[in-house]
Amino acid sequence: MNKKPFLTLALFLVFALVSGQENSWPLTKCIETALQNNIEIKIRLLEVKRTQKTQNSVLNRMLPSVNLYGEQSYNFGSTIDPSTNGRVSSNIQNDNFYLNAKTNLIDFSAFANAKKDKISIEIAKAEKEVVENEYKLQLLESYYQALYTQELLKIQKEQLHQASFNLDRITKEVAIGSKPQSDLYDMQLSFSEEENSYITSQQLYGIQKLQLFQLMNVLNVETETVVLEVYFDENNSDAVANTNYNPKIKRAEFQHENNLKSISLQRANNLPVLSAYYGYSTFYYKNIKDANGLTDSFSNQLADNKSQQVGMQLAIPIFNGFRNNKRIIASKIESQKSKLVIEQEKQELDKQVTLEEKNKSNYLKLEEKLKERQKYAKASFTTMQAKFTNGRVEAIVYSSVKNQFLRAEYDVLKNNLQIQYIHLKINLLKNNVI
Secondary structure (H helix, E strand, O other): OOOHHHHHHHHHHHHHHHHHHHOEEOHHHHHHHHHHHOHHHHHHHHHHHHHHHOOOOHHHHHOOEEEEEEEEEEEOOEEEEOOOOEEEEOOEEEEEEEEEEEEEEEOHHHHHHHHHHHHHHHHHHHHHHHHHHHHHHHHHHHHHHHHHHHHHHHHHHHHHHHHHHHHHHHHHHHHHOOOOHHHHHHHHHHHHHHHHHHHHHHHHHHHHHHHHHHHOOOOOOOHHHOEEOOOOOHHHHHOOOOOOOOHHHHHHHHHHHHHHHHHHHHHHOOOOEEEEEEEEEEEEEEEOOOOOOOOOOHHHHHHHOOEEEEEEEEEOOOOOOOHHHHHHHHHHHHHHHHHHHHHHHHHHHHHHHHHHHHHHHHHHHHHHHHHHHHHHHHHHHHHHHHHHHOOOOOHHHHHHHHHHHHHHHHHHHHHHHHHHHHHHHHHHHHHOOO
16 A cells, blocks of 8 residues: 555645644734834933933932043143242243032932932833834734624624535526526526635735734735634633723823822922032143253152042032022923823723723623524524525525525624623723733
């Protein structure tokens, strides 16, 4: 017995199975892939990292600033002799070196700025999550639009297959004279309409899948072979139903908190600042026209001319033309605005969620009626199929009943998908998860 054909068939089946798995795209896979490819989200992620790198802690702000300065100058003509501080008519080379260090021991603005830096990081993260949330909502809508058409195609394909079978049977019966020619015309017209409808749905499905993958920034996938999945884990989605995390509201709350810290920062500018400082300096000089060369060496002069200074400084703001008070008032107004933005975001979310929940409630109420209509349409089609087979009804009547059954099946299917879609959309709006 030749085993080669069987091995070939087995390999073909395995390859088909693997290919089918690779071309199956559930909603979670689409979202994960899209989030990895979206350029705007990558930009927001870099912004978060940039904000983190610019953060300065209180300790970092209190570290001393140390500066080293070096200066070389030449004075020609009448100048000051650094050794005597007397004016001489000579040419002098002068090298000066300074080392200064200063740190703030008490600075209330350092605390306020450190807190603002932390909030800035949270604002950057919230901005990224807002972009992600809006992007997920777009993906969800695009995915289910394609899914509606995909499931409609399954029903249309089955009905088209049945219509082809009936057309073939009517053609044979007309050929032998058991059916009138008008029945063949009616059946040909019905088949042509169903075929056109199926082709139109196929074309729409291809466009919708292409738009979905373009939205995901995935351009290396043959969308013709992609199959979308209907199932999602509703129980898992309900598990986070009480977290109530919306990125827009969180962003508004962080911005309000940031504005409150701005008020503290402006007030800190009215408080004293206690600083400590240290200074070290030395210099070297040489009379360029001194022919005797009696000037001390470079190292000796640096050692002999050195001086040090240590001190503390207390700066107390007394009057700044009321400029800082105006900035405090402006910060308070900005804080009030940001607080209203929080309420605005909450109101918009409540309106949207209420509307979606009302739609979901309507679809749930309609579900039983649609299923009841589907049951009646199926029973009517089954009876009509038997009558048509026995030649008791015309082809046009049979086609009309069959189309009613097709519409009833699709209405039930689309209603269920719309319930799923709204359920997932509410989760995204309220919890930012699928």
